[in-house]
Amino acid sequence: MHVDDWSFYAGKPVLITGGCGFIGSNLALSLVAAGARVTLLDSMIPDYGGNLHNIAPIAEHVRLNISDLRDPHATEYLVRDQEVIFNLAGQVSHIDSMRDPVTDLEINAKAQLKLLETCRRVNPGARIVLTGTRQIYGRPRYTPVDEEHPVEPVDVNGVNCVAGEWYHLLYHKVYGLPAVILRLTNTYGPRQLLKHNRQGFIGWFVRLVCEDREIQIYGDGGQQRDLNYVSDVVRAILLAGQNERAVGRVYNLAGDTPISLKDLTEAMIRIAGRGRYTLVPWPEEKKRIDIGSIWCSYARIKEELGWQPLVGLEEGLEKTFKYYTNNLEKYLGPVDI
Amino acid sequence: MHVDDWSFYAGKPVLITGGCGFIGSNLALSLVAAGARVTLLDSMIPDYGGNLHNIAPIAEHVRLNISDLRDPHATEYLVRDQEVIFNLAGQVSHIDSMRDPVTDLEINAKAQLKLLETCRRVNPGARIVLTGTRQIYGRPRYTPVDEEHPVEPVDVNGVNCVAGEWYHLLYHKVYGLPAVILRLTNTYGPRQLLKHNRQGFIGWFVRLVCEDREIQIYGDGGQQRDLNYVSDVVRAILLAGQNERAVGRVYNLAGDTPISLKDLTEAMIRIAGRGRYTLVPWPEEKKRIDIGSIWCSYARIKEELGWQPLVGLEEGLEKTFKYYTNNLEKYLGPVDI
Numbered sequence: 001m002h003v004d005d006w007s008f009y010a011g012k013p014v015l016i017t018g019g020c021g022f023i024g025s026n027l028a029l030s031l032v033a034a035g036a037r038v039t040l041l042d043s044m045i046p047d048y049g050g051n052l053h054n055i056a057p058i059a060e061h062v063r064l065n066i067s068d069l070r071d072p073h074a075t076e077y078l079v080r081d082q083e084v085i086f087n088l089a090g091q092v093s094h095i096d097s098m099r100d101p102v103t104d105l106e107i108n109a110k111a112q113l114k115l116l117e118t119c120r121r122v123n124p125g126a127r128i129v130l131t132g133t134r135q136i137y138g139r140p141r142y143t144p145v146d147e148e149h150p151v152e153p154v155d156v157n158g159v160n161c162v163a164g165e166w167y168h169l170l171y172h173k174v175y176g177l178p179a180v181i182l183r184l185t186n187t188y189g190p191r192q193l194l195k196h197n198r199q200g201f202i203g204w205f206v207r208l209v210c211e212d213r214e215i216q217i218y219g220d221g222g223q224q225r226d227l228n229y230v231s232d233v234v235r236a237i238l239l240a241g242q243n244e245r246a247v248g249r250v251y252n253l254a255g256d257t258p259i260s261l262k263d264l265t266e267a268m269i270r271i272a273g274r275g276r277y278t279l280v281p282w283p284e285e286k287k288r289i290d291i292g293s294i295w296c297s298y299a300r301i302k303e304e305l306g307w308q309p310l311v312g313l314e315e316g317l318e319k320t321f322k323y324y325t326n327n328l329e330k331y332l333g334p335v336d337i
Numbered sequence: 338m339h340v341d342d343w344s345f346y347a348g349k350p351v352l353i354t355g356g357c358g359f360i361g362s363n364l365a366l367s368l369v370a371a372g373a374r375v376t377l378l379d380s381m382i383p384d385y386g387g388n389l390h391n392i393a394p395i396a397e398h399v400r401l402n403i404s405d406l407r408d409p410h411a412t413e414y415l416v417r418d419q420e421v422i423f424n425l426a427g428q429v430s431h432i433d434s435m436r437d438p439v440t441d442l443e444i445n446a447k448a449q450l451k452l453l454e455t456c457r458r459v460n461p462g463a464r465i466v467l468t469g470t471r472q473i474y475g476r477p478r479y480t481p482v483d484e485e486h487p488v489e490p491v492d493v494n495g496v497n498c499v500a501g502e503w504y505h506l507l508y509h510k511v512y513g514l515p516a517v518i519l520r521l522t523n524t525y526g527p528r529q530l531l532k533h534n535r536q537g538f539i540g541w542f543v544r545l546v547c548e549d550r551e552i553q554i555y556g557d558g559g560q561q562r563d564l565n566y567v568s569d570v571v572r573a574i575l576l577a578g579q580n581e582r583a584v585g586r587v588y589n590l591a592g593d594t595p596i597s598l599k600d601l602t603e604a605m606i607r608i609a610g611r612g613r614y615t616l617v618p619w620p621e622e623k624k625r626i627d628i629g630s631i632w633c634s635y636a637r638i639k640e641e642l643g644w645q646p647l648v649g650l651e652e653g654l655e656k657t658f659k660y661y662t663n664n665l666e667k668y669l670g671p672v673d674i
Contacts, residue, residue, distance in 0.1 A: 098511070101450055101504075109446060109500065113438055113493070150487055155511075156450070159503045163446065166496045167438075174435070174492075174626065289511065 004235055008242040010035035015082040017041045017069055017115075018050070018089035019062075022192040022203075023131065023184075025054035026230045027086060027237055032058045034238075041078055041089065043068040046333075048091070049193040053330040069111040076118045084127045084241045087115065087168075090161075093198040094135070097157030108160035109167075116171040116179075127247075128179040129240045131233075132165045133158075134252060134296050136183070143258075144226075144297035147183070147250050154289050165250070172248045180240040181250040185296050189230030189316060190323035195333035201261070202227070207331070209268045209275030210324050218282045218290075221262030226255030226295035229316035232309040239305045246305060254296035256309055267313060272321045341572055345579040347372035352419040354378045354406055354452075355387070355426035356399075359529040359540075360468065360521075362391030363567045364423060364574055369395045371575075378415055378426065380405040383670075385428070386530040390667040406448040413455045421464045421578045424452065424505075427498070430535040431472070431626075434494030445497035446504075453508040453516075464584075465516040466577045468570075469502045470495075471589060471633050473520070480595075481563075481634035484520070484587050491626050502587070509585045517577040518587040522633050526567030526653060527660035532670035538598070539564070544668070546605045546612030547661050555619045555627075558599030563592030563632035566653035569646040576642045583642060591633035593646055604650060609658040 009031055016031075018024040019040025031038050038058075042050040044066050055062060067074035069089045079085065090108050091097065097104035112130075119126060137145050138152035153159045168179040188202045197204040208215045236253050240246045259267075262279075269275040282290070301307045311319075324331065346368055353368075355361040356377025368375050375395075379387040381403050392399065404411035406426045416422065427445050428434065434441035449467075456463055474482050475489035490496045505516040525539045534541035545552045573590050577583045596604075599616075606612040619627070638644045648656075661668065 101454060102447065105447055105450055110439065110442055113442055117438060153503060154507070156504070156507065159500050159507065162503075163496050163500045166490060166499075167493070170491070170493065170496065 004238070006030065006034035006238055009238070011037065012083045013037045013039070013081055014084040014086065015039045015041060015078055016086045016088060020044065020051060020054055020064075021049035021088065022054070023187060023230060023233055024086070024088045025191050026189070027088070027234045028055060028062060029058055030234050030238060032061045038062040039078060039082070040064050041067055041069065041075070043089070047096070047196065049199065051191070051193070051330065053327065054191040069115060070106055072114050072118065075115060076122060079115070079118050079126070080122050082123060082126050084129065085119070086237060086241065087112075087128055087130045091157065094155045094157045095198040097155055097160070101156040104156050105160050108157065109163040112164040113167045116167050116177065119177055120171060120175050124175060124177055126178070127241055128168065128177060129237055130165065130168050130179065130181050131237065132181050132183045133161055134183045134185045134294070136162045136165070137294070139291040140294045143293065144254065144295050145252070146297045147252055147300055154291060169248070169250070178247040180246040180248070182236055182240055183250065183252045183296070184228070184233060185252070185254050186225050186227045187230055187233050188227055189320050191230070194324070194331040205265060205268060206320060206324060209272045210321070210328050212274045212276070215265055215275065215277035216280045217261050217265060217277055218280060218286065221265070221279055222260050224258040224260050224293035224295060225264070226258045227264070227313065228253055228255055228309055229311035229319070232311055235310070236301065236307045239307055243305050249304065251301035251305070252296040252298055253301065254298040256312070258293070258295035259313065268317060271314070271317045341575070343367065343371035343575055346575070348374065349420045350374045350376070350418055351421040351423065352376045352378060352415055353423040353425060357381065357388060357391055357401070358386035358425060359391070360524060360567060360570055361423070361425045362528050363526070364425070364571045365392060365399060366395055367571050367575060369398045375399040376415060376419070377401050378404055378406065378412070380426070384433070384533065386536065388528070388530070388667065390664065391528040406452060407443055409451050409455065412452060413459060416452070416455050416460050416463070419460060419463050421466065422456070423574060423578065424465055424467045428494065431492045431494045432535045434492055434497070438493040441493050442497050445494065446500040449501035450504045453504050453514065456514055457508060457512050461512060461514055463515070464578055465505065465514060466574055467502065467505050467516065467518050468574065469518050469520045470498055471520045471522045471631070473499045473502070474631070476628040477631045480630065481591065481632050482589070483634045484589055484637055491628060506585070506587070515584040517583040517585070519573055519577055520587065520589045520633070521565070521570060522589070522591050523562050523564045524567055524570050525564055526657050528567070531661070531668040542602060542605060543657060543661060546609045547658070547665050549611045552602055552612065552614035553617045554598050554602060554614055555617060555623065558602070558616055559597050561595040561597050561630035561632060562601070563595045564601070564650065565590055565592055565646055566648035566656070569648055572647070573638065573644045576644055580642050586641065588638035588642070589633040589635055590638065591635040593649070595630070595632035596650065605654060608651070608654045
């Protein structure tokens with residue numbers, strides 16, 4: 001039986017960029033529970049994932065700093081004296097990256113490069129854990145996708161995320177910064193953005209189910225994906241922050257078994273006890289950049305850090321819908337509270 | 338016997354970014370000879386390759402526009418109504434990219450993305466030929482390196498060049514922009530920057546030989562490279578600009594046979610009739626990012642566009658030293674004339 005030990009973090013100063021977002025806030029809850037001294041950096045850009053309700057349970061136990069990773073002066077001040085930097089801030093909408101590609105570059109590439117330059121100058125010993133995305137693999141040449149799979153991004157966001165990753169690896173190789181890369185797959189659970197449908201399908205499907213509105217699935221719904229419940233992703237991030245073996249490494253996260261979008265939607269509807277769906281033809285512009293079925297392998301992180309997902313889809317969806325049943329209005333926007 | 342036909346370009350409006358640089362100016366000479374209506378965009382940044390002496394023979398036959406690719410307004414104006422855009426502008430010093438990584442990103446990634454956005458809006462039908470670099474392959478897993486070799490950049494310049502390339506391919510796939518990528522290997526010949534040693538070894542070695550100063554080669558000089566004489570690179574660029582088959586493709590350029598740095602240096606000294614060299618131990622910081630021997634395959638561009646190098650090393654070096662013997666003072670800086 002696997003038991004995680006987070007005592008490494010007790011009393012340690014740590015920074016979470018994107019700390020009010022979906023994964024950042026869940027991570028913050030765990031770090032506060034572990035006794036870390038937690039600073040949250042979040043830009044609170046309205047269309048992004050930051051939501052003060054996410055951190056309500058720990059509001060008295062963290063230092064909240066609203067600033068943008070693109071602001072080099074604020075970032076430099078916050079980076080000093082941290083022992084671990086959990087670098088989660090990003091523009092994560094593929095759609096937005098095509099509508100406003102330069103902003104995506106500014107956040108996902110340029111601000112990352114500046115953060116690393118800052119760390120090199122003022123805090124080169126801080127562990128940096130970057131949460132990347134398996135989306136950079138593009139249309140998979142084989143499944144499950146391992147870390148040796150070529151990266152072939154299919155949108156501007158993917159290109160900039162690759163650049164952001166590679167800067168981290170380069171600053172490790174050339175300057176010795178102890179950076180770790182996690183490539184996340186589809187993550188779901190409490191505290192996810194539901195305000196709009198431009199940050200991936202899962203949050204949006206959850207919202208439509210909660211509101212008993214019709215989900216539209218493109219094609220026959222046979223495209224397969226793997227999923228991770230957010231607490232499993234948080235465990236991987238914590239392991240990456242404390243394990244010496246992780247330094248300079250790239251790890252995929254992944255689910256245990258892929259599931260088709262149709263089966264996933266049916267599971268959501270069954271567990272939530274509401275919602276419905278219909279199959280609709282592929283819109284031409286979406287079909288053009290669709291990557292088909294994809295799922296990844298977590299063999300490397302299991303071997304090296306002892307991580308594997310512990311929360312199955314049934315349990316994860318139950319927790320997810322329970323959370324949103326009690327908190328839905330906090331996630332409907334447009335104004336964050 | 339291979340005969341190139343450049344009548345495609347007669348009367349056509351074409352833009353060369355980086356048009357006063359090494360390859361850009363050689364390309365401009367060929368395009369003027371072919372009867373094209375040539376606009377040159379060059380920032381004339383002192384440490385970069387732009388040099389007005391390069392275009393002296395065609396000064397009356399081109400439109401010279403001194404502006405920076407990072408200036409979106411000037412660029413938009415110049416891009417309108419062009420039929421072919423030869424996109425050669427870039428920060429090409431690996432050393433400078435580590436000293437000032439954000440400037441490298443601004444030029445090699447962000448300005449490229451903005452150029453493509455501009456083309457998409459105001460001139461989506463223009464052919465775009467990007468000159469990338471084989472440097473993005475990093476330390477080769479096998480030789481000769483073909484276009485399927487994974488890209489694994491070893492410095493900030495490499496990361497940003499990959500991003501710049503991928504934006505071009507993406508704008509082709511998603512918006513249909515007719516972009517072509519050439520990955521250049523070590524290029525030499527007349528009009529190359531000799532002012533400093535931060536843009537690759539070849540220009541610097543040529544200068545030291547011309548000035549009869551000692552060349553220092555790291556290690557045993559056994560590292561192998563392939564080279565292209567600049568007129569062969571210009572031919573590849575012209576083919577990429579006119580051949581329908583090239584659209585959306587990535588092509589390596591490469592030399593016929595790799596040569597060790599020691600043998601290359603000895604050939605330079607023999608042909609120039611002056612110069613000398615010594616072997617010195619690897620400086621630690623250079624050793625760390627050295628990629629060892631590398632040479633590429635030009636099989637794909639030979640198959641698809643009929644290109645192969647025509648100028649051998651002996652002939653190329655003779656032309657090179659003849660040019661600099663007559664023009665050396667124009668390449669010693671610091672002030673361009």
